Amino acid sequence: MAGKRKKFAKTSKKSTNATTTGNDNNNNNNNDNVDDKVLKKSKAITDDSKNVWGPNTMTNEHPQGTKDWYTSIAKNDDFEFYYKKMNLLPNEEDFKKFMEWLGKPLPTTFRINRAIGESLTNVVKKQLHNIIDQLPEKMIVDGDVVEPPKPLSWYPDELAWHSTLTKRSFRKNDQLEAFHKFLMHHNNEGNLTRQEAVSMIPPIFLDVEPHHLVLDMCAAPGSKTTQIIEALHANRSNSNTTIPEGMIIANDADVKRCYMLVHQTARLGSPTIVITNHEAQIFPLLYLQKEGETERRPMLFDRILADVPCSGDGTLRKNPDLWKRWKARDGAGLHRLQSHIAYRAANLLKVGGRMVYSTCSLNPIENEAVIMELVNRCQGAVRIVDVSAQYPTLIRANGLHTWPVIDKDREIYQDFSQVPETKKKTIFPSFFPPTEEQAQKAGLKHCMRVYPHMQDTGGFFITVLEKVAELPDQIGKRIKYEQEFGQNKQDQDTTTPPLNDESSTTPPLNDESTSTTTTTTTTTQVKEKKSAVHKFFEEPFGTINEECKKDLDVAEAFYGINKEFPLREQMLTRSQGSKVLYFASKPIVNIVEGDRNRRLKIINAGLEILKKHDEFGESKCNYRICQSASQWITPYMTVHNTRTVIMSPNDLFTLLRTTEPLFTQFPKSIEDQLEALEHGCFIIKIDTSLKTSLEDANKDKQVETPMQTDQDDIIAQSNGMVFASWRGKRSIHLLVQKQELQLMANIFKVTIEHRKGDVNPKNYRVPNSSTESPTTESPKNESSTDAATSDTL
Numbered sequence: 001m002a003g004k005r006k007k008f009a010k011t012s013k014k015s016t017n018a019t020t021t022g023n024d025n026n027n028n029n030n031n032d033n034v035d036d037k038v039l040k041k042s043k044a045i046t047d048d049s050k051n052v053w054g055p056n057t058m059t060n061e062h063p064q065g066t067k068d069w070y071t072s073i074a075k076n077d078d079f080e081f082y083y084k085k086m087n088l089l090p091n092e093e094d095f096k097k098f099m100e101w102l103g104k105p106l107p108t109t110f111r112i113n114r115a116i117g118e119s120l121t122n123v124v125k126k127q128l129h130n131i132i133d134q135l136p137e138k139m140i141v142d143g144d145v146v147e148p149p150k151p152l153s154w155y156p157d158e159l160a161w162h163s164t165l166t167k168r169s170f171r172k173n174d175q176l177e178a179f180h181k182f183l184m185h186h187n188n189e190g191n192l193t194r195q196e197a198v199s200m201i202p203p204i205f206l207d208v209e210p211h212h213l214v215l216d217m218c219a220a221p222g223s224k225t226t227q228i229i230e231a232l233h234a235n236r237s238n239s240n241t242t243i244p245e246g247m248i249i250a251n252d253a254d255v256k257r258c259y260m261l262v263h264q265t266a267r268l269g270s271p272t273i274v275i276t277n278h279e280a281q282i283f284p285l286l287y288l289q290k291e292g293e294t295e296r297r298p299m300l301f302d303r304i305l306a307d308v309p310c311s312g313d314g315t316l317r318k319n320p321d322l323w324k325r326w327k328a329r330d331g332a333g334l335h336r337l338q339s340h341i342a343y344r345a346a347n348l349l350k351v352g353g354r355m356v357y358s359t360c361s362l363n364p365i366e367n368e369a370v371i372m373e374l375v376n377r378c379q380g381a382v383r384i385v386d387v388s389a390q391y392p393t394l395i396r397a398n399g400l401h402t403w404p405v406i407d408k409d410r411e412i413y414q415d416f417s418q419v420p421e422t423k424k425k426t427i428f429p430s431f432f433p434p435t436e437e438q439a440q441k442a443g444l445k446h447c448m449r450v451y452p453h454m455q456d457t458g459g460f461f462i463t464v465l466e467k468v469a470e471l472p473d474q475i476g477k478r479i480k481y482e483q484e485f486g487q488n489k490q491d492q493d494t495t496t497p498p499l500n501d502e503s504s505t506t507p508p509l510n511d512e513s514t515s516t517t518t519t520t521t522t523t524t525q526v527k528e529k530k531s532a533v534h535k536f537f538e539e540p541f542g543t544i545n546e547e548c549k550k551d552l553d554v555a556e557a558f559y560g561i562n563k564e565f566p567l568r569e570q571m572l573t574r575s576q577g578s579k580v581l582y583f584a585s586k587p588i589v590n591i592v593e594g595d596r597n598r599r600l601k602i603i604n605a606g607l608e609i610l611k612k613h614d615e616f617g618e619s620k621c622n623y624r625i626c627q628s629a630s631q632w633i634t635p636y637m638t639v640h641n642t643r644t645v646i647m648s649p650n651d652l653f654t655l656l657r658t659t660e661p662l663f664t665q666f667p668k669s670i671e672d673q674l675e676a677l678e679h680g681c682f683i684i685k686i687d688t689s690l691k692t693s694l695e696d697a698n699k700d701k702q703v704e705t706p707m708q709t710d711q712d713d714i715i716a717q718s719n720g721m722v723f724a725s726w727r728g729k730r731s732i733h734l735l736v737q738k739q740e741l742q743l744m745a746n747i748f749k750v751t752i753e754h755r756k757g758d759v760n761p762k763n764y765r766v767p768n769s770s771t772e773s774p775t776t777e778s779p780k781n782e783s784s785t786d787a788a789t790s791d792t793l
């Protein structure tokens with residue numbers, strides 16, 4: 001596969017790569033309110049994303065964002081009282097440091113997206129090292145010593161970086177200009193994702209492999225989802241064109257935030273993703289049909305991430321406004337929802353599978369208490385995994401074994417018997433710590449706590465769990481299922497035990513309080529509640545019909561797509577006769593095919609691969625290739641087929657510089673190929689090894705050569721790039737969003753020249769095969785029609 005395959009699936013100029021956040025869970029313990037709060041928070045996240053580099057609250061004009069401002073705002077007596085009593089850090093000095101670091105601005109951290117392919121990853125790393133080499137070891141900005149960016153020691157392959165530099169420092173120090181430009185440029189390009197360091201931890205402990213079926217239960221805005229997608233594409237390299245076997249379902253209860261997920265993941269151009277809109281605690285059981293079997297069987301996941309909604313006090317450095325609002329009851333109010341989600345995760349996990357439970361909260365009621373509740377409820381079927389040997393340079397504290405329960409009036413209870421009747425509606429037995437013996441038996445110390453002062457980050461809680469047996473209430477259901485289908489045989493691979501279905505899962509937690517609880521949301525109430533955020537209007541996905549298959553026969557012949565490409569088998573559509581076809585990995589198609597999976601509320605699945613182009617005029621094939629999927633299909637287009645034209649980086653400059661370059665603007669050999677090409681869609685592939693010979697060819701033709709030797713790194717980025725393009729009468733047009741082309745032109749330092757005759761380059765007119773003029777022959781409004789889709793660079 002071309003090393004640059006992802007390069008062409010980027011839609012994001014300003015990524016909404018906000019890091020994880022807890023819910024804004026003020027003043028109540030009713031889980032139903034989560035949704036409204038989430039909506040508000042979702043707005044906050046969108047707004048945050050505008051501020052691409054530097055702490056979110058930072059502006060240059062306002063004292064907000066200065067060190068002193070942080071120190072002054074970082075105060076909340078209740079918070080300090082609560083966590084002191086919780087004995088979070090028994091050593092007084094450590095607790096002091098913890099409080100002190102919570103009052104400091106959060107450094108900027110970013111991740112190089114591994115999914116961009118090996119060669120581009122190396123180019124980005126090399127550029128970064130070059131910039132850092134030019135910086136002094138220490139710089140003074142605003143009287144403070146600032147250091148050049150450093151890789152996070154614990155993150156694999158130098159892919160995650162940390163910098164104490166902020167927007168403010170960039171503006172105040174000329175030496176930092178190159179670094180600032182690097183960040184802006186690669187962030188816009190989708191090569192980097194800004195993400196809090198601690199938020200990168202859960203996915204790396206999930207240990208995702210390319211064939212895995214993964215569920216990300218609370219996924220929006222999607223920074224961890226993108227990490228998981230990268231792991232599913234881990235085999236992606238220049239030489240490996242294999243289409244991934246695995247899949248990730250990225251789910252969120254908030255439909256608006258699901259669209260943030262669509263946007264965030266579109267940049268990666270992956271056929272492995274499905275975005276769904278369910279409450280995680282009642283995520284439906286899906287059914288897969290294995291090869292050679294006639295019946296569908298319950299589908300269990302290899303990996304599940306439960307990055308649950310939480311009170312979010314681990315994000316105080318990033319969201320200092322939270323200091324004013326922090327309340328002990330915020331965490332308590334989410335405990336039961338978190339427990340339900342964790343139990344549903346355990347339910348949907350394969351035996352032998354791994355799940356990670358995480359929060360950006362420091363509160364044991366949302367963390368260890370939830371884990372203990374899960375372990376107890378699963379009666380040995382789920383165990384906490386000791387991962388202390390993994391990522392040893394990541395500094396972390398052990399999970400707590402004990403903690404008091406403290407209410408809003410600062411009353412402290414050591415066990416449930418001390419709780420007055422009036423408070424039993426809000427304080428549950430599962431809030432309380434286990435006995436020391438139980439904690440040891442469960443391995444509670446293997447939970448991980450990351451505190452701000454340990455390595456200059458936010459706070460996070462992470463626990464890795466493994467399912468070692470079927471859950472007690474799954475066993476009876478499996479036997480019943482096997483009897484029903486006459487398959488009373490043992491599954492050898494442990495992957496298919498039937499389990500709780502949506503309707504029968506997440507029964508109330510097994511604590512005595514459940515029956516007396518009136519204010520806590522039960523599963524039934526959750527299901528019955530039709531909140532506005534759950535309205536779902538998406539057209540369902542389905543497989544393609546016979547008529548469409550006939551069209552695909554034509555497309556196959558037209559583009560010279562070889563039989564190894566699953567053109568019909570891995571194709572989805574939203575309605576028969578729809579203009580768009582989607583390419584998806586096998587398990588996704590399998591799910592969509594199953595009638596029993598109809599209740600799955602799919603927002604998006606796979607990626608757009610073929611689109612009808614009725615309005616484009618003359619072509620033998622009804623479908624054009626979408627830019628987002630061109631990286632996947634191009635390696636399967638036969639070399640001798642004329643619908644792939646190999647060009648040099650010089651030709652790329654010509655393509656970028658001129659909105660619709662004439663065939664005659666290219667070297668003779670390419671001009672001839674373009675002349676010989678039938679009208680319609682084709683693929684341009686950039687090959688940097690053609691550089692020298694085509695420079696020579698350009699000389700003969702006296703074509704300007706914009707390439708300069710000091711641009712080598714940038715030029716290397718173009719190797720393997722593929723562009724869906726349109727062959728007109730005498731000129732060609734890239735089927736790529738206009739803004740993406742502009743961005744590329746910026747990267748390659750090319751000024752776009754609009755040729756005489758480009759009346760309105762933003763709004764091309766429809767080409768007409770009989771009357772088209774060479775200067776205005778491209779598809780109508782190509783860029784803007786695709787703007788909301790993933791059909792982009």
Ligand SMILES: C[S@@+](CC[C@H](N)C(=O)[O-])C[C@H]1O[C@@H](n2cnc3c(N)ncnc32)[C@H](O)[C@@H]1O
Nearest residue numbers: 021218219220221222223224253279280307309
């Ligand atoms: C901590 S954030 C997740 C952050 C995300 N994992 C990331 O890394 O970008 C929690 C998410 O849970 C969602 N949420 C809240 N209640 C939920 C529920 N019952 N089921 C599923 N998602 C829920 C919120 O909309 C929010 O997007």
